[in-house]
Amino acid sequence: MKHNSKLNIIIFLTFIFGFGIFNLALFQSDKISSLEQRVLTQKPVFTLARLFKGEFTREFDNYFADHFVFRNTLVKAGARLMNLKGLSGSNEATLVRKGGDNTVKNNTSSDAQYLILNGHSYTMFQYSSGAAEAYAKALNRFKQAAGSKVRVYSLLAPTSAEFIDNDNYKSMTDSQKKAFAHINELLDPGIVQIDAYNAMAQHIKEYVYFRTDHHWTALGAYYAYTKTMEAMGQQATPLSRYEKGNIEQFLGSAYKATLNYKLKANPDTITYYKPFVNYSFTRHLSNGKTLEQSKVVSPDYAKPSIGLYSAFLGGDFPWGEISTDNKNGKIMVVKDSYGNALIPFLLPHFEKIYIVDPRYYKESLTDFVKKQGITDVLFINNSTVARTTGIADLLNQLMDTKK
Structure with a gap:
């Protein structure tokens, strides 16, 4: 019996070490997974200090897992x-x-x-009344701090799960309409509410949401933009004024998360609309770099390493600034990634458009408003704000920030 146990241990160890050597011999060094459309973990830098802290071994485990032989087949x-x-x-x-x-x-x-x-x-929605109330309180707090001279707007973007056209499955996701109504009834009367919900509902038969991604399309964002201009007392620019382009074979966040073969067989097309006004665009990145002379929409941004939806604004970053030839006010857009496809439509309406993403920005929002002389503030967030307190918590932190 003892002899058999020792033999089994020897065979097991031989298999483990043998497979490890085999894996190293055929080690894959790809930087991007075309299957998952994401950047793979790269080989960590070795130092004794990082080794003793456990950082090197932890990162090497992730690196090894991302480049395992036959990994794509197993995934x-x-x-x-x-x-x-x-x-x-x-x-x-x-x-x-x-x-x-x-x-x-x-x-x-x-x-x-x-x-x-x-x-x-469809990314299913689970409502939290506590999250909805926290978001409304955060916006009310900002409105009070910004003062009466600053116009504040709230745009709540529904996701595609709200419009599932099948009674058997629609009951599996909570009502975003009711969630938005709860937020809106708690908002300060001085905050102007933008009805993006009905904008999407009225056009839901059109290509306003991606099939393989959780975002709305640029067309969906345009319809929400028309409601924004209506709330601001301005005339929306006809979509016919724009030159458009297409990016084919887009497999978005839902495909990346599920690798569902039905989604892969039904990829999306990203249609983008090029601004017709003169502008300059500067992005301030998380790594401290500043990119000037950027474009607000460009197929050049659409890379698997950062996702093809990055065609809009080049993706997410702490803050940016768009300057135009207009002389009609300055707006700050505080947004999640739903705002990326909408912001380019604002160029004909403002001389300055400041873009702030609270997930990455670290300074005071109210100080920013005062420093830049901002006249309008637009909050754009999808229904996640009625599911989790994440954005509300970040907004409160950015109002507590002191320079």
């Missing part, structure tokens, strides 16, 4: 198993729960639930 197999789960009694729908919902940075409630139905992904 595909795992995704297939998830897809086979489906929903009871259904051969057309798949329900997948995945961690890493990055709608809110450092969000502790990070699990996202995806419904894949007829080649279309």
Whole structure:
């Protein structure tokens, strides 16, 4: 018996070490996973200090896992198993729960639930009255701090899950309409509410949401922009004024999270609209770099390493500034990534457009308003603000920040 146990241990260790050597011999050094459309972990820098702190071994584990031999085959197999789960009694729908919902940075409630139905992904919404109330309080606090001379607007963007056209599955996601109504009834009367919800509902038969991604399309953002101009007492620019372009074969965040083969078979097209006014655009990045002479929309930004949705504004960053030839006020847009596709439509209406992403920005919002002489502030966030307190917490932190 002892002899058999020792033999089993020897065989097991031989297999483990042998496979490890085999993996090192065929080690994959790709920087980007075309399958998952993300940047793979790169080889960590070795120092004795990082080794003793455990940082090197932890990062090397992630590096090893991302470059494991036959990794793509195993990832595909795992995704297939998830897809086979489906929903009871259904051969057309798949329900997948995945961690890493990055709608809110450092969000502790990070699990996202995806419904894949007829080649279309829906990120399911779970309502939290506490989160809705926290967001309304944060906006009210900002309005009070900004003062009566600053016009404040609130745009709540519904996600595609609100418009699931199937009664069997619609009940699986909470009502965003009711969630928005609760936020709106708590807002300071001085905050102007922009009805993006009905803008999307009225055009839901059009291509206003991506199938493989959680964002709205530029067309969806345009319809929300028309409601924004209506609330501001201005005339929206006709879409026909814009030159448009297309980026094909877009597989977005829902595909990245689920690797669902039905989504891969039904990729999206990103249509973008080029601004027709003269402007300059400067981005201030998280790494401290400043990029001048940027474009607000460009297919050059659409790279797998940062995601093709980055065609709008070049992705997310702490803050940026757009200057135009207009002489008609300065607006600060405090936004999540839903704002990226809408902001380019604001160029004909303001001389300065300041872009602030509270997930990355670190300074005081109210000080920024005063320093730049901002006349209008627009908050754009999707329904996540009625699911988690992440954005509300960040806004409160940015009002507590002292230079």
